[in-house]
Amino acid sequence: MNYEGNIIRPPSEANSIILKVTVGCSHNRCTFCGAYKDVRFRIKDAPTIDADIAFAARHCRRQHRVFLADGDALIIPTPRLEGILAQIRQQLPWVNRVSLYGNARSMLRKTPAELAKLKDLGLYRLYMGLESGHDPTLEHIRKGVNSDRMVEAAKRIREAALFLSVTVLLGIAGRSNSAVHARETGRILSGMQPNQIAALTLMPLENTPLFEEMRTGKFKLPDQAGILQELGLLVSAIDVERAQFQANHASNYLPLSGRLPRDKERILQVIGAGLSGRQPLTTESQRAL
Numbered sequence: 001m002n003y004e005g006n007i008i009r010p011p012s013e014a015n016s017i018i019l020k021v022t023v024g025c026s027h028n029r030c031t032f033c034g035a036y037k038d039v040r041f042r043i044k045d046a047p048t049i050d051a052d053i054a055f056a057a058r059h060c061r062r063q064h065r066v067f068l069a070d071g072d073a074l075i076i077p078t079p080r081l082e083g084i085l086a087q088i089r090q091q092l093p094w095v096n097r098v099s100l101y102g103n104a105r106s107m108l109r110k111t112p113a114e115l116a117k118l119k120d121l122g123l124y125r126l127y128m129g130l131e132s133g134h135d136p137t138l139e140h141i142r143k144g145v146n147s148d149r150m151v152e153a154a155k156r157i158r159e160a161a162l163f164l165s166v167t168v169l170l171g172i173a174g175r176s177n178s179a180v181h182a183r184e185t186g187r188i189l190s191g192m193q194p195n196q197i198a199a200l201t202l203m204p205l206e207n208t209p210l211f212e213e214m215r216t217g218k219f220k221l222p223d224q225a226g227i228l229q230e231l232g233l234l235v236s237a238i239d240v241e242r243a244q245f246q247a248n249h250a251s252n253y254l255p256l257s258g259r260l261p262r263d264k265e266r267i268l269q270v271i272g273a274g275l276s277g278r279q280p281l282t283t284e285s286q287r288a289l
């Protein structure tokens, strides 16, 4: 496989064939993200992608899922993406699910007809980073779109019957905006109606502008109890028809998962137990990205 730089993929793609069809992220401006800071975004050339698919056809016969990396593979022009999906279907017929990261802008660049065609060709799941539904926070972290556009993009994906997984970041609004970030994020998630919600906890990386803000005291991360309170407010504010909720990433203080709305009360009780000390929390040294 022609891998360059970091391989970043969602936890649920741990057993997938990772095809790096792009390098880096087309946006690459989020102040908390150090994933591709020194990488110039590009779409890989066709012979390289062809060679990787041919490699997977020979060596990855036991893996039934493909993840198209890197940070925003949906930005690939539709005819090329259709070609890649068609090749996967033809050369890796045992693959039953193709997933990728897409940001709101890339989603909104695709027409409903294009998304339907991509789904027909095997695209199944899109991972999207909302991070926050609080517009001043989205602006502060230079996410590049506001919350209305996030909802619009999510609706387009859901209308194409694609599976949408949305990530939010606890702590990203700092201490002062923690509560409003939680409530607004819950409200925006309710508008998006994703199939899956993943809540991670911010762990500032040294190579990012946000880390510099933290070092100089401009940004203050909520403490453990503050993060749990934020999580409780977030869960309380989510009103979805049906979504898998996961806060069991290694960055989280309290591993949680369940289905919303069915498990909402149980999740809130566990958060309450974490806050009162009745439920053990992950220590700082055990946390990881």
Ligand code: SF4
Binding pocket: 025, 026, 027, 028, 029, 030, 033, 034, 035, 036, 071, 072, 103, 129
């Ligand atoms: S869009 Fe995603 S990958 Fe790109 S800079 Fe922002 S967080 Fe990082």
